[in-house]
Amino acid sequence: MPVKKNNSLILASLRIGRALADRDGITFRVWGACMYPTVRQGDVVKIQSRAAGDVSVGDIAVCRGEGFLFGHRVVGKGRCDGRDYVITRPDRANEGSDGPTFNEDLLGIVIAIERRGKPVPLRPARYPWLVRRYYAARLILTDTKQRLRLWLVRILARVQDMSPYGTIARCCFSLLRPRILYTVRVLLNRTLGDAVYRPFAPDDFDPSMEWKGRIIDRWTLALHMNDGRDPAAWTTFARAAGDVWGIEESHVRLRYRGMGLDDALQRQAAKIIVRSYNDQHHRNPAVFSLGQIEG
Numbered sequence: 001m002p003v004k005k006n007n008s009l010i011l012a013s014l015r016i017g018r019a020l021a022d023r024d025g026i027t028f029r030v031w032g033a034c035m036y037p038t039v040r041q042g043d044v045v046k047i048q049s050r051a052a053g054d055v056s057v058g059d060i061a062v063c064r065g066e067g068f069l070f071g072h073r074v075v076g077k078g079r080c081d082g083r084d085y086v087i088t089r090p091d092r093a094n095e096g097s098d099g100p101t102f103n104e105d106l107l108g109i110v111i112a113i114e115r116r117g118k119p120v121p122l123r124p125a126r127y128p129w130l131v132r133r134y135y136a137a138r139l140i141l142t143d144t145k146q147r148l149r150l151w152l153v154r155i156l157a158r159v160q161d162m163s164p165y166g167t168i169a170r171c172c173f174s175l176l177r178p179r180i181l182y183t184v185r186v187l188l189n190r191t192l193g194d195a196v197y198r199p200f201a202p203d204d205f206d207p208s209m210e211w212k213g214r215i216i217d218r219w220t221l222a223l224h225m226n227d228g229r230d231p232a233a234w235t236t237f238a239r240a241a242g243d244v245w246g247i248e249e250s251h252v253r254l255r256y257r258g259m260g261l262d263d264a265l266q267r268q269a270a271k272i273i274v275r276s277y278n279d280q281h282h283r284n285p286a287v288f289s290l291g292q293i294e295g
Contacts, residue, residue, distance in 0.1 A: 026107075028062075028069070033142050034090035035060070035071065037135045038124050039113060041142070045071065046112040052077070052103050053084035060110040060122065061088050063101045071110055072098055091124060092139075153254065160257045169258030178225045182268050185220040186211055202268060206276045207237075207245065215239075218248065221269050223261055233261040237269060245273060 026047040030039055039045065039060070047062050055061055055074055062071045075097060076087035085100035113120045127135065159165050184205040185197040197220075198211070207216055217239040222231035233256060238248040252261050 030071075033139060034092050035073070036092060036139055036142075038091055038120075038122070039071070039110075040115065042115075043120070044114040045110045046114075047108045048111045049108040050106070051084065052086050052101070052106050055086050055106075055109055058123065061086050061101065062107040062110060063088065063098070064105040064107065069107065070098075074109075156254065160254075166258040166260075170260055173259040179227065180264070181224040181227070182265075183222050183224065183231075184272070185222060186216060187218065188212075202272055205272060206279065207239075207273060208276050208280055221265055221272070223265055223268075225256070232256045233265060235262065235265045235269065245269075 028045050028047065030041055030043045030045060033041055045060075045062075050059075050061075055077065057074050057077065059074045060071050061074050062069055072088035072090045074086050075089045078085050078087065078100065080100070083102050085102045086106065087100060088098045089096060110122060113122060160169075182202045184200040184202055186200065186205075187197050202221070205219075207219060209216065218236065220234055220236040222234040224230075225232045231253075233250075233252040235250040236248045237245040240246045247266075250262055250265070252259075
């Protein structure tokens with residue numbers, strides 16, 4: 001039962017996550033079918049902080065993996081070198097386990113599951129044979145849909161690499177003329193990850209300014225289309241030698257690739273950097289090429 005990263009702050013700091021969970025302040029929307037049919041894709045689960053020694057066999061423990069959270073059934077417990085741990089396994093698996101999870105990788109347990117606004121039991125139900133067959137068929141259908149979606153994504157990615165696609169996408173972009181909004185994000189704390197940042201309007205942001213008593217060495221420019229909450233594309237810039245900024249990471253969401261959004265981000269970034277350069281050196285005009293920005 002992977003959970004969507006609605007709160008990627010939890011991925012960066014389980015300590016803060018536990019503090020929120022202690023106040024019943026954490027909910028996640030489930031993504032995946034490893035705990036089907038008890039927990040289904042789209043369900044909302046509520047988490048409560050719990051130490052490994054206080055977790056019971058049969059609970060659904062929420063643990064940290066490599067860059068994600070997962071929730072699996074506790075099938076065993078143990079103690080090693082004075083440290084408690086739990087053993088978990090997805091409900092769909094009849095054998096094997098995820099290995100031991102110690103306190104440092106344990107967020108807590110699921111204390112409530114909500115589906116379409118109604119509570120559902122935490123423990124696996126015992127269904128009649130016909131109902132079990134029905135759920136098995138639904139599971140096969142769900143898995144097939146996910147595999148088909150991944151296949152379509154791969155096909156689309158190949159099509160987007162072809163030059164005619166880029167031409168068509170740019171023409172559509174020009175005809176539709178979507179509303180474009182740029183925002184600058186400066187991380188408040190690297191430890192907490194990209195979820196915690198201070199937003200700036202591009203006109204109010206100066207890469208040479210100090211933030212929280214330190215020089216900014218990394219910032220992200222995000223591009224939003226048609227008032228969308230999530231950015232359609234973003235580019236992160238990191239300070240190199242002197243005042244030269246290099247691109248650390250650039251990403252365009254799949255549906256918007258080929259429209260030239262990455263170029264639009266670089267042009268907007270160039271404006272920000274040129275204005276900062278002019279303000280610093282009181283020169284007009286300054287020449288700052290995109291090649292310098294790209295590093």
